[in-house]
Every structure is written in C-alpha cells, then in structure tokens.
Amino acid sequence: MPEQRSEPGYPLVALLDRVATVPAAQNVPIRGLCNHAQDVRPGDLFVALAGTRTHGLRYLDEALAKGAAAVVWEPAPGIAPPAPASVPVIAVDELARRLGMVADRFFGHPSRGMTAIAVTGTDGKTSVSHFLAQALDAPWRGCGLIGTLGYGMYGHLVPGAHTTPDALRLHAELACQRAQGAAATVMEASSHALAQYRLDAVALDMAILTNLTRDHLDYHRNHGAYATAKRRLFSMPGLRHAVLNTDDAFGAALAAALPLSVNTMGYGIGASPLPDDRSVRATGIRARRGGLTFNVSTPQGTGMIESRLLGRFNVSNLLAALAALLTLDMPLSRALARINQTRGAPGRMEVRGTVGQPLVVVDYAHTPAALTHALTALREHCAGRLWCVFGCGGDRDAGKRPLMAQVAERHADAIIVTDDNPRGEPPARITADILTGFAAPDAVRVIHDRSEAIAGAVAAARAGDVVLVAGKGHEQVQIIGVEQRPFSDSQTVAMVLGEPPA
Incomplete structure (x- = not known):
C-alpha cells in the first residue's frame, strides 16, 4: 500500500464517527490503516474482516x-468475540460496507480533489480506461x-493484485495520486469490487458502462446478481455523469432508468434510445490493415476518427472514451485529436509480425463474448486463415469452457487449445471440458505447454494469416497450482517471430 501515515494520529472517535461508538477513554490516535496482520505497524488500526475462507480475527x-x-x-457466523485486549477492540456490523467511509476520512477525502471516473463492464474496461x-x-x-x-500515474504504473483494490488500498492510492498532482483519475470498477463495496465513499464524477455479458458466474452465481453488482456503480451518491453503451441491452435499459439528476450520454453504432444531443x-x-477509420456524430457536431487500433469492437471502446471527453466539456476538435493519438493497452489487440510473416495478435479475450x-x-484484417490459440482458467x-x-x-x-492458468485443476480436465463444445474435436490440436502451442501456431501460419493468442493478454505469469511461473504471451510471440521483446 502507498505510504500514507497520519502524524500525530487521527483520533479514533472521529475516525469511526457514524460507524461505531467509541468510549472517550479509548480515543487513541490512529497513524495508519491495515487489514493484513503481517503488515501492521505501530499505531495502526487493524481491520479484521470476514472473508470467504477465513476471518481477520484469526490473526x-x-x-x-x-x-x-x-x-x-x-461479526460473522461462527466467529466468537475476541477476549479483552490491551487496546480498543470494537465490533462493527457490515464493516466491509463501511470501510470505504473510514478510509476516505483517514486519507482526507482524496477523490473530492480530483475528477474521478469509473469504468465498468464485462469487456473493454482496461482499454477504455487507458484511452x-x-x-x-x-x-x-x-x-x-x-x-x-x-x-499510479499514467505511464508509471505499479502492478496490483486486483483490478480494483480493496477500500483501504483504493483510498490510499487516490491520496497518493492527489499528492502527485493528479487532476483526474480513471479506475476500473470490477463486479467483485462493486459487490464488496470497495468503491463506496469514492466521490465519483462519472461512471462508464462498456457492456454486460457472461463472466464471473463462479463468484456471482447467476447473471442477475452480476448485473446487480454492475448497476451499483450508477447509484453511487453524488454521481454526476453516466456514459453508456446503448448498443448493449443492459446499457439501453440503464439509460432509461437513471434519474434526471445524472447527466446521461449514450454511445454506439446502432440507433440510440437517447436524443441526438445526448448521443x-x-x-x-x-477496417484496414493499419487500423480503423469511421465517422462520428456528437452533440458538438461531426468528425472522423482514424485510429491505429485493430478490431471493430475497438470502435465501441473509442466511442466510450470520446463520449466521456465530450461530457467533460472538452471541445470536439481536441477530443478527436486525443482519440486519434491513443495507443492500445498492453495485451489488448497487441500486434506482432512484419511483412512476410503472419500477423500475430495478443489479446486478453477470456470470455465467450470477448x-x-x-x-x-x-x-x-485477415487475407488468409484465422488461427486461434486459447485455453480456460482453472x-x-x-460453464463457459464449451462456450469458448x-x-x-x-x-x-x-484452433489450438492450451493451458491458461490451470491453478489447482488438472489441465487435462479443463481441456476435456473445452473439447465438449466442439462439433469436430478431432480437428482441434491440444498442446498443454502454452509456449509450444504459440510456437506451433506461428510456425504453421503463413504470410497473410492472422494468429490470435487469446486469454492472458498483459499477464506476466502462468499460475500452475499455487506457483506463479513467469510467462508472457507477448514476449513468447516476439521470441518466436525473432522480434525484440516489447
């Protein structure tokens, strides 16, 4: 977590105001917040949350x-109250839900000092955020x-464990960005984060929806719960603007349901349910080998986007970014210039290969829709054969394996089926599940070693062919059991093609 300490300390009574009642005798100064016992420092408030596998009180x-x-x-079922300790130990019902308020207060309400934008959706969050x-x-x-x-600051990112960090890390990071002079911040809002209230107490100016398709049903159990988690973002208190993909059924329904207090802008390719001055x-x-070209109509007039990005779906991602810029009152000419200069995010339709070689594209596509x-x-973009190298996570x-x-x-x-973070599952079982979805499984090659699968596809492909290496995108490890082994699709492709690594 970014170094954020309070000296001489934040009074516990004030820190937990409207969260818990703290006797005056226990009004100790708090110098930091921590939810991992191994990282506690003297003066910290230790936050013991109920998790899916254990409880923080055990530490x-x-x-x-x-x-x-x-x-x-x-408090949680099966967890006994701790014995009296030498420091205040305070029970807080729904602590996970209230933790954002505590963190926001401790770090000085950092999001209030910036234009805060959150992007949610099954696919496209990373690309739109980067754009x-x-x-x-x-x-x-x-x-x-x-x-x-x-x-971190754009261009100087530090790898994180989650798409959206927990509430303590999130507000600490926002405070760090504010201290570095950020006037705006763009964050991806995952469905897990929304369901777990990690973004609560962030003063959001804008929420963007890319789309809603099947994903994370291992966590949410059904599509309705997944949609409910996404919808939470658009009911955040104080939200000023919503930018919605109205080509998406969920986005179109959301556009009709949001209150008038939220300035709603739609974007897309098809007919819009919103008027022209909000579309x-x-x-x-x-589509051309060198990228995409298309015309745009906006509330500020018309223009053209000429992008170096590949993939028709990137039209939607570019429109989302353009709509957001216009909603923030950037002039159309400047917004178009910015969009035309954008580069793709690492591992998102990342292109490799030169003249005389197949075009090899590394992409994070890990859902059926993506x-x-x-x-x-x-x-x-393909003049010859289209190859696909993919696997599914353990x-x-x-349920999505045969769909893929x-x-x-x-x-x-x-098609070559390979391993993609098998984790604790036997790779053979994962590929067996995948193979049930093929009408002609005998035509599909299975190569468990991912580097060999990539090399095999590239070696067999010809100039004019396109090879899609799907699933891992920007990831730098292959997770086998509990071991994280260094591995990069992009670097593997570069090595096979004889190119320098990115």
Missing part, C-alpha cells in the same frame, strides 16, 4: 504483537489510473 495476536493501536472487527488516461494526462496536468494493468454515434466504419469480438474483428467458471470452444469453432479456421 489478531499477530496484529497486536506488531503494535496495533486499536482493532475493528466484523481516457492518455487523453486526460497532458491537459489535466497528470491523470491517475487504477486497474488491471496496475495503479455519440459511429458510421462508415472501415473471444467472439476478437475473432470477428480480426477476420476483417478454478473458475467451468463453440465461439472458436464458429469463427476461426484453425
């Missing part, structure tokens, strides 16, 4: 030994970024 003795000044803990951060970085004297590729639309889309988008988009939604196979078989000419 209470370690936190106290390291100098915790006070403890707040979340916006690039576009806002220079004119806004620095833009912060929080998401899958890391946290950004694309027409005349042309794989469909990637393959159909690349078909337009200990994750097994169906997508690959429908849209690709040649």
Whole structure:
C-alpha cells in the first residue's frame, strides 16, 4: 500500500464517527490503516474482516504483537468475540460496507480533489480506461489510473493484485495520486469490487458502462446478481455523469432508468434510445490493415476518427472514451485529436509480425463474448486463415469452457487449445471440458505447454494469416497450482517471430 501515515494520529472517535461508538477513554490516535496482520505497524488500526475462507480475527495476536493501536472487527457466523485486549477492540456490523467511509476520512477525502471516473463492464474496461488516461494526462496536468494493468500515474504504473483494490488500498492510492498532482483519475470498477463495496465513499464524477455479458458466474452465481453488482456503480451518491453503451441491452435499459439528476450520454453504432444531443454515434466504419477509420456524430457536431487500433469492437471502446471527453466539456476538435493519438493497452489487440510473416495478435479475450469480438474483428484484417490459440482458467467458471470452444469453432479456421492458468485443476480436465463444445474435436490440436502451442501456431501460419493468442493478454505469469511461473504471451510471440521483446 502507498505510504500514507497520519502524524500525530487521527483520533479514533472521529475516525469511526457514524460507524461505531467509541468510549472517550479509548480515543487513541490512529497513524495508519491495515487489514493484513503481517503488515501492521505501530499505531495502526487493524481491520479484521470476514472473508470467504477465513476471518481477520484469526490473526489478531499477530496484529497486536506488531503494535496495533486499536482493532475493528466484523461479526460473522461462527466467529466468537475476541477476549479483552490491551487496546480498543470494537465490533462493527457490515464493516466491509463501511470501510470505504473510514478510509476516505483517514486519507482526507482524496477523490473530492480530483475528477474521478469509473469504468465498468464485462469487456473493454482496461482499454477504455487507458484511452481516457492518455487523453486526460497532458491537459489535466497528470491523470491517475487504477486497474488491471496496475495503479499510479499514467505511464508509471505499479502492478496490483486486483483490478480494483480493496477500500483501504483504493483510498490510499487516490491520496497518493492527489499528492502527485493528479487532476483526474480513471479506475476500473470490477463486479467483485462493486459487490464488496470497495468503491463506496469514492466521490465519483462519472461512471462508464462498456457492456454486460457472461463472466464471473463462479463468484456471482447467476447473471442477475452480476448485473446487480454492475448497476451499483450508477447509484453511487453524488454521481454526476453516466456514459453508456446503448448498443448493449443492459446499457439501453440503464439509460432509461437513471434519474434526471445524472447527466446521461449514450454511445454506439446502432440507433440510440437517447436524443441526438445526448448521443455519440459511429458510421462508415472501415477496417484496414493499419487500423480503423469511421465517422462520428456528437452533440458538438461531426468528425472522423482514424485510429491505429485493430478490431471493430475497438470502435465501441473509442466511442466510450470520446463520449466521456465530450461530457467533460472538452471541445470536439481536441477530443478527436486525443482519440486519434491513443495507443492500445498492453495485451489488448497487441500486434506482432512484419511483412512476410503472419500477423500475430495478443489479446486478453477470456470470455465467450470477448473471444467472439476478437475473432470477428480480426477476420476483417485477415487475407488468409484465422488461427486461434486459447485455453480456460482453472478454478473458475467451468460453464463457459464449451462456450469458448463453440465461439472458436464458429469463427476461426484453425484452433489450438492450451493451458491458461490451470491453478489447482488438472489441465487435462479443463481441456476435456473445452473439447465438449466442439462439433469436430478431432480437428482441434491440444498442446498443454502454452509456449509450444504459440510456437506451433506461428510456425504453421503463413504470410497473410492472422494468429490470435487469446486469454492472458498483459499477464506476466502462468499460475500452475499455487506457483506463479513467469510467462508472457507477448514476449513468447516476439521470441518466436525473432522480434525484440516489447
């Protein structure tokens, strides 16, 4: 967590105001917040949350030994109240839900000092966030970024464990960005984070929806719960602007349901349910080997986008970023110039290969919808055969494995199934699940070693072919069991093609 301490300390009574009642005799100064006992420093408030596998109270003795000044803990079934300790130990019902308020208060309400933008959706969050951060970085004297590729100021990201960090890390990161002069911050809002209240107490100016398709049903159990988690972002107190993909059924329904207090802008390719003065639309889309070209109509007038990005689905991502910039009152001419200069995020339709070689594209597509988008988009850039190398993660939604196979078989000419973070599952079981989705499984090659699978596809492909390496994108490890082994799709492709690494 970024170094954020309070000296001489934040009074516990004030810190927990409207969260818990603290006797005056226990009003100790709090110098830091910590929810991992091994990281506690003297003077910290130790936050003991109820988790899915364990409870923070199990590490209470370690936190106290390291100098915790006070403890707040979340009551949960099967968890007995701790014995009296030498420091205040306070029970707080729904602590996870209230933790954002505590962190926001401790770090001095950092999001209030910036234009805070959150992007949610099944696919496109990372790309849209990167496009916006690039576009806002220079004119806004620095833009912060929080998401899958890391946290920090744009161009200087530090890898993070989660797409959206927990409430303590999130507000600490916002405070760090504010201290570095960020006038704006763009964050990815995952469904897990929204369901776990991690973004509560962030003063959001804008929320953006990219789309809603099947994902994370291993966590949310059903699509309705997944949609409910996404919808939470658009009911955050004080939200001023919403930018919605109205080509998406969920986005169109949300556009009709949001209150008038939220300034709503729609974007897309098809007919919009919103009036022209609240819509950004694309027409005349042309895919070429060097990128995308299309016309846009906006509340400020018309223009053209000429992007170096590949993939028709990136039209939607670029429209989302453009709509957000216009909603923030950036003039159309400047917004178009910024969008035309944007570069793709690492591992998002990342292109490798030169003249005389197949075009090899590394992409994070790991859902049926994302794989469909990637393959159909690349078909337009493909003069020969379209190859697909993919796998599915272990200990994750097994129901999507045959669906991924169906997508690959429908849209690709040649397929290699490989490993993609098998984690604790036997790789053979994962590939067996995938193979059930193929109508002609005998036509599919299975190569468990991912580097060999990539090398095999590239060696077999010819100039004019396109090879999609899908699933891992920017990731730098292959998770096998509990071991994280260094591995990069992009670097593997570069090595196979004889190119320097990125």
